[in-house]
Amino acid sequence: MLSHERIWSALDALAERHGLTPSGLARRAGLDSTAFNKSKRCGADGRDRWPSTESLAKVLDATQSSLEDFMALVRGERPQESGSFPEGAFPPQSGSIPLLGFAQAGSGGFFDDGGFPAGQGWDVVDFPAQPSQRPGVYALEVQGDSMMPLYRDGDILVVEPGAQIRRGDRVVVRTREGEVMAKVLNRQSAKTIELVSLNPEHPNRSFELSEIDWMARIIWASQ
Amino acid sequence: MLSHERIWSALDALAERHGLTPSGLARRAGLDSTAFNKSKRCGADGRDRWPSTESLAKVLDATQSSLEDFMALVRGERPQESGSFPEGAFPPQSGSIPLLGFAQAGSGGFFDDGGFPAGQGWDVVDFPAQPSQRPGVYALEVQGDSMMPLYRDGDILVVEPGAQIRRGDRVVVRTREGEVMAKVLNRQSAKTIELVSLNPEHPNRSFELSEIDWMARIIWASQ
DNA sequence: GCCAAGCGAGGATATTTTTCCTATATGGCT
DNA sequence: AGCCATATAGGAAAAATATCCTCGCTTGGC
Numbered sequence: 001m002l003s004h005e006r007i008w009s010a011l012d013a014l015a016e017r018h019g020l021t022p023s024g025l026a027r028r029a030g031l032d033s034t035a036f037n038k039s040k041r042c043g044a045d046g047r048d049r050w051p052s053t054e055s056l057a058k059v060l061d062a063t064q065s066s067l068e069d070f071m072a073l074v075r076g077e078r079p080q081e082s083g084s085f086p087e088g089a090f091p092p093q094s095g096s097i098p099l100l101g102f103a104q105a106g107s108g109g110f111f112d113d114g115g116f117p118a119g120q121g122w123d124v125v126d127f128p129a130q131p132s133q134r135p136g137v138y139a140l141e142v143q144g145d146s147m148m149p150l151y152r153d154g155d156i157l158v159v160e161p162g163a164q165i166r167r168g169d170r171v172v173v174r175t176r177e178g179e180v181m182a183k184v185l186n187r188q189s190a191k192t193i194e195l196v197s198l199n200p201e202h203p204n205r206s207f208e209l210s211e212i213d214w215m216a217r218i219i220w221a222s223q
Numbered sequence: 224m225l226s227h228e229r230i231w232s233a234l235d236a237l238a239e240r241h242g243l244t245p246s247g248l249a250r251r252a253g254l255d256s257t258a259f260n261k262s263k264r265c266g267a268d269g270r271d272r273w274p275s276t277e278s279l280a281k282v283l284d285a286t287q288s289s290l291e292d293f294m295a296l297v298r299g300e301r302p303q304e305s306g307s308f309p310e311g312a313f314p315p316q317s318g319s320i321p322l323l324g325f326a327q328a329g330s331g332g333f334f335d336d337g338g339f340p341a342g343q344g345w346d347v348v349d350f351p352a353q354p355s356q357r358p359g360v361y362a363l364e365v366q367g368d369s370m371m372p373l374y375r376d377g378d379i380l381v382v383e384p385g386a387q388i389r390r391g392d393r394v395v396v397r398t399r400e401g402e403v404m405a406k407v408l409n410r411q412s413a414k415t416i417e418l419v420s421l422n423p424e425h426p427n428r429s430f431e432l433s434e435i436d437w438m439a440r441i442i443w444a445s446q
Numbered sequence: 447g448c449c450a451a452g453c454g455a456g457g458a459t460a461t462t463t464t465t466c467c468t469a470t471a472t473g474g475c476t
Numbered sequence: 477a478g479c480c481a482t483a484t485a486g487g488a489a490a491a492a493t494a495t496c497c498t499c500g501c502t503t504g505g506c
Contacts, residue, residue, distance in 0.1 A: 002276065002279060002280035002283050002284075002290055003280065003385050003386065003387065004277075004280075004387075005385060006385075007276050007280075021482080021483060021484090022483085022484085023482070023483050023484065024482080024483085027482095031464075031465085032464060032465050032466075033482085033483080033484090034464090034465085034466090034467095034483090034484070034485085034486090035463090035464065035465080037483090037484055037485065037486080038484075038485085039484070039485045039486060040463090040464095040484095040485085040486080043462090044486090044487095047462085048277070049462075049463070050275045050276045050277030050278075050280070050462085050463085051275070051276055051463075051464095052273045052274070052275050052276065052462095052463065052464085052492080052493075053225065053230050053273045053274055053275065053276060053279060054227075054271070054273035054492090055273075055463085055464080056225060056276060057225035057226065057227075057230075057273070060225050061225075067225055067294045067297055067298075068294060071290045071291060071294055074290055075290075097360055097361055097362050097381065098361040098362065099361070099362040099363070099364060099379065100361065100362070100363055100364070101363070101364045101366055102363050102364060102365055102366050102367075102403055102405075103366050105363055105395075105397065105403040106397070106401045106402055106403045107401065108401065111397070111436075111437065115384040115385075115397070115436070115437025115438070115439050116359040116361075116384050116385070117359065117361040122361070136339040136340065137320055138320055138321040138322070138323065138339075138340045138345075139320050139321065139322040139323070140322070140323055140324070140325050140328055141322060141323065141324045141325065142325055143324055143325050143326050144325075149372070149373065149421075150372065150373055154251060154285075156287070156322065157446075158320065161338040161339050162338075162339070169446070170446045172328075174328065174329070174334070174338070178329045178330065178331065179329055180325055180328040180329045182325075198372075213334075213338070214334065214336075214338030215338070216338050217446070218446040219445065219446055220443050220444065220445055220446060221443065221444050221446055222287070222442065222443055223380075223392070223393045223440070223441040223442055223443060223444055244452080244453060244454085245453085245454085246452070246453050246454065247452080247453085250452095254494075254495085255494060255495045255496075256452085256453080256454090257453090257454070257455085257456090257494090257495080257496090257497095258493090258494065258495080259454095260453090260454055260455065260456080261454075261455085262454070262455045262456060263454095263455085263456080263493090263494090266492090267456090267457095270492085272492080272493070273492085273493085274493075274494090275462080275463080275492095275493065275494085277462095278493085278494080
């Protein structure tokens with residue numbers, strides 16, 4: 001990902017790496033020497049200023065840097081004071097992220113001034129599993145509005161075939177006729193399943209199990 | 224190095240990778256649909272047009288791509304043929320999972336009898352943030368029913384402070400008074416933000432920016 | 447075959463970035 | 477202490493990008 005802060009931090013880091021100030025870097029790149037003034041990074045109205053990719057290209061040219069070099073700086077691979085993991089949490093494991101309850105999030109002491117996790121008392125949660133941990137996990141991309149308000153066009157649903165499904169779970173169902181839908185499992189008996197629509201404007205559906213090709217639980221949804 | 228041709232080629236390749244046209248990619252990114260028109264890449268006077276890094280950031284956000292992904296495209300690498308991936312093979316890189324459109328999921332040839340991914344034609348999506356790639360990402364656990372029907376008690380929301388937030392995004396907001404809430408960002412001006420409630424039974428809210436401690440975008444929600 | 451939606455060309459306009467400019471501060475050198 | 481080059485803040489103007497708009501073409505669904 002590319003954020004405003006990261007772009008400018010990376011430019012600062014690139015300058016520093018070449019023994020330059022932001023002003024010196026700009027001049028070296030053939031830009032106005034005040035182009036990278038810190039006072040110009042945020043407008044008077046509070047709006048962020050984003051350099052053009054042309055300016056970026058000129059800077060990379062002038063410092064004989066590759067986009068990879070810059071990318072590394074964007075990712076902040078320079079030593080950071082605050083790691084991405086709060087104190088007191090479990091040691092970082094691949095795929096784990098810090099977790100907190102909503103109620104706790106209202107209390108003080110869990111975030112720094114920028115809204116990043118800080119302090120102690122965080123739990124961790126495993127995230128969709130590495131494929132090696134949950135074989136067969138895949139994603140489906142939502143098309144259209146039939147699943148509003150939960151799922152919007154373009155959202156990505158992560159599905160885990162083989163996962164246990166209980167009443168109330170959100171599932172993807174494929175019929176033998178080739179229809180694929182996402183709904184909430186209301187009830188499953190020995191012969192039928194009842195699905196509740198995610199969109200009140202669409203009807204609920206019931207199927208004989210024999211009509212169903214497969215059903216899998218949705219485990220994550222992009223927002 | 225970064226050249227005008229490479230930038231635009233990479234944007235075209237990124238669009239193609241996500242089954243989009245340049246116009247569709249621009250719209251997906253929240254830009255004007257004509258923003259990436261080929262006719263706009265070179266001015267009438269012959270001058271090259273370079274997109275801003277903000278536009279680039281929006282595109283990467285919208286496609287959930289990393290700068291590395293983009294860099295590979297800039298360098299002219301083509302993504303690996305994805306067809307071989309679900310056929311019993313693990314994904315080529317940690318954290319990737321197979322991706323398919325809902326409409327395509329209805330067709331034959333993409334699943335085996337048990338509902339596991341099979342066959343050819345799958346795309347891949349990187350996700351979710353490796354902590355090393357998205358510093359500061361954390362999770363909040365929902366408590367109560369105030370965010371039904373989108374979020375239920377016990378759901379986990381993955382939040383990315385520092386991520387770019389656009390109108391329509393689902394966000395977590397913390398007020399200076401210590402109240403934390405998840406809503407949809409309807410509008411943000413220089414001084415205020417308007418939030419739409421996820422639950423129609425709860426009121427929409429507006430805040431002065433000075434009342435807000437921080438606001439962060441929700442990127443994934445457990446189901 | 448019809449129609450709606452999407453795509454893209456390209457012009458006009460609005461907004462944003464870069465350049466130009468002035469002013470002040472700072473550090474190195476004499 | 478004084479001079480000079482450089483750095484940076486920040487405003488105004490110029491230049492560039494993004495948005496808005498119209499229009500013709502293509503495509504897919506009905």
